[in-house]
Amino acid sequence: MNETISTILRRRSVRSFLPDAIGQDELDQMLEAARYAPSAMNQQPWHFTVIRNPELLLKLEDNCKSAFLESNVAVLREVAKQEGFCVFYHAPLMVIISADPGAIAAQYDCTLAMENMMLAAVSLGIGSCWAHAVMMFHATEKGKAIFRELGLIFPEGHQPYAAAVFGWPEEPYPEAPPKNADCVTIME
Template sequence: MMNDTLKTIFNRRSVRTFKPEQIENQALDSIVSAGQYAPSGMNHQPWHFTVVQNRELLADINTLCKAVYMQWDNPALQERVKAENFSAFYHAPTLIVVSGDATSLTPQFDCALALGTMFLAAASLGIGSCWIHALQSFHDLAEGPAMMKKLQVPEGYRIFGSGAFGYSAQELPLPKPRKEGAVTILR
C-alpha cells in the first residue's frame, strides 16, 4: 500500500547541503502549522517554536554551537568544528528551535514529535531539513541564558531540539537498508 503521506515518509532524508535562498513564507507557515498539529501528551502542546532567519543571529548561534561541540568527547566532531566554514546547521537559511515547558507531562517527546512532523511537512513541500542537536546543550553554557533570551524562549522552557530547513543543494541519497530484527509482531 502506498499513498502521498507514506511516499513522503519513505523518501525524506536529512539534508546537509543547502541552497542559500530563503524558503518562501507560505511554506514556512505551513511547516510551523504542521508542528502545532503534532500529537502531544494529554494535548498539552508544551512547545514554542522560534524561527531564526536572521543571518547575524544564525552566526551567533553557530559560535555557541562550536563551544558545545568542543565540550563533547568526540574527536572527529571537534576536528570538524575547526574548519573555517563550519556551520552546525549546514548553512541552512532557516533554523527552527523547538523549546518546551519543562513542567509539562512529556515535553521532550512532544517537542521531538513536533519537530519530526515539521520535517515531514517540509519534505512534502520540497524543502530539506536536518535535526540539529547542539542547541539542547545551551542551558549548560555560561552564555546559554543570554542566547535563550535572544531566541525569545519563554521563561521555564528548555530547548528540546532544532532543525535546519532550506532547499537542498544536492540530490537526496537513497535510503540505507533498515535495521533487521527491529520489529516484533505479537498476534
C-alpha cells in the first residue's frame, strides 16, 4: 500500500492529547497542505485562524460547552452534562477555517482544506479531531457576540466553516471501526 493511502487509513479522531505544543515547523507544513486543497474555480476563499493561547481556548471551550447545554438536541445536552466532558479534549491547538459565504463553494472548500490539514497532521504523528461545536456556537447571536468579545474576528464578511483541534496523541491511534462495504454502486 502506498504512503498516501496508508496515511488516510491511519487517520482517527483523537480525543486525548498531551499538553505539549505543536512546533512551528509542523504547523507550517499542516497549513501548507491545507492551502493546497482544491477549491471551486481555484477561488481559495479560506482564511486560517490558529489559536494557541491556552486561556483563549479555555474560554471558547466553556462557551461551546454552554451552547451544548442550551441546545435543542438532547444528545448534545446529555454529553455536555457528563463529568469531565471537554469539547476540545484539552488540545493545545485549534484551527478555524473561515470564508466569505459568497464564494462559489465556501463550505466545501474549507472542509477540503481542513481534511488536507488533518491528513498532514497524522503523517507527522499529530492527532486531530473535528470541532463542529465552533460552527454551531458561532451560528447563534450569542456566539457571534462572544467571538467578538474574545477577539476572535474573521476577515470582513467571513464565517467559520471548519474547525479542528490538534495535538500530540496521549495514546496510540485506535484501530479503525468496521466500515460499511455496501455503500458503493458501480454503473457500467
